Amino acid sequence: MIGLAVLAFAIAAEPDPMSWITGSALGEPVEARVGRPATPVSAAGVARRTTRRVVRRSAVYVSTLPAGCATVTINGAGYYQCGATYYEYTGTQYVVVIIE
Structure with a gap:
């Protein structure tokens, strides 16, 4: 019952209730961009630069x-x-390596 009262108040307080249905009440649309991180200190850039791959010879x-x-x-x-x-050259032959 309280939930219905809150919903009714929210609809009455909204100047344009249809904006919730059309999505315009949430602001501008969000766009995802693929590519380099925006700044050199962003989390994605730091993780990419600090992660080292483990290479083991078989x-x-x-x-x-x-x-x-x-x-x-x-x-x-x-x-x-x-x-x-993946292979690594050892001088006379190639060894299979595992990259993790």
């Missing part, structure tokens, strides 16, 4: 890379990405 070695591999840099070191698998 016991799997190969003598040649599969076709279509791309060179990538992770934590300042060079690796080869072949699909979902």
